[in-house]
Amino acid sequence: MILAEEINDNAELIVAKKVCSELGINHLIIEPNPSDYTMLGIASYARIQYEVMCAHDLDEAPSAYNNSPDEALAEFESRIALEHNIPREREWLKMILNNNVWSVLVICGANHFQSFCGLLTQNGIHVIKSTSNWNG
Numbered sequence: 001m002i003l004a005e006e007i008n009d010n011a012e013l014i015v016a017k018k019v020c021s022e023l024g025i026n027h028l029i030i031e032p033n034p035s036d037y038t039m040l041g042i043a044s045y046a047r048i049q050y051e052v053m054c055a056h057d058l059d060e061a062p063s064a065y066n067n068s069p070d071e072a073l074a075e076f077e078s079r080i081a082l083e084h085n086i087p088r089e090r091e092w093l094k095m096i097l098n099n100n101v102w103s104v105l106v107i108c109g110a111n112h113f114q115s116f117c118g119l120l121t122q123n124g125i126h127v128i129k130s131t132s133n134w135n136g
Contacts, residue, residue, distance in 0.1 A: 002101045004028045006092065006108040016107060028099060030092040030106075040091055043083035052076045081115075089116050093123060 003020050008031055020027035032040055049061050056062070056072035064073060089112060096104055108116055117127050 002026045002028050002096070002099055002104045004030045004092070004096055004104050004106045006031045006088075006106075006112065008034075026099075026101065028095065030095045032088060032091045040087065042087040042091070043079070045080065045084055048076065048079045048083060052079065085112065085115065089119055092116065093119055097123075 003016055003025055005014070005016050005027065007014060007016075007029060014027075014029075017027045019025075032042065034044065036042075037044055052058070052062050052072055052075050053060075055075070056069060058068060058072060060066045060068070062068040062072045062076040068076075092106075092108075093116075096106075106116070113129075117129060120127050
């Protein structure tokens with residue numbers, strides 16, 4: 001079994017890594033290193049944010065909280081999904097498949113839950129969904 005986690009590697013802060021060590025379960029960080037984003041074809045969040053701000057002449061990052069125009073919000077959300085999240089999720093899948101160890105428990109952010117479950121299912125992986133937005 002593997003516990004695969006969307007988190008940047010900071011060994012001192014990864015609770016799941018400590019739990020896995022105590023239980024003898026393999027821990028796998030599936031988040032690509034941001035320094036590898038360009039090589040992997042992943043646009044940075046900040047770059048997309050900046051480009052949308054410039055395109056829509058915004059003084060602040062596009063957000064519903066600062067009353068950004070609907071067009072700017074829609075473009076930002078679409079670009080984040082297509083240029084940032086989807087390519088990252090494909091890298092997560094590659095890392096999981098490269099390990100070829102089953103069963104896998106994946107810990108990821110709520111904004112990836114549905115799309116990553118769909119990607120796993122599309123690739124023939126049986127998914128048991130736990131919760132899409134846990135607040136504990």
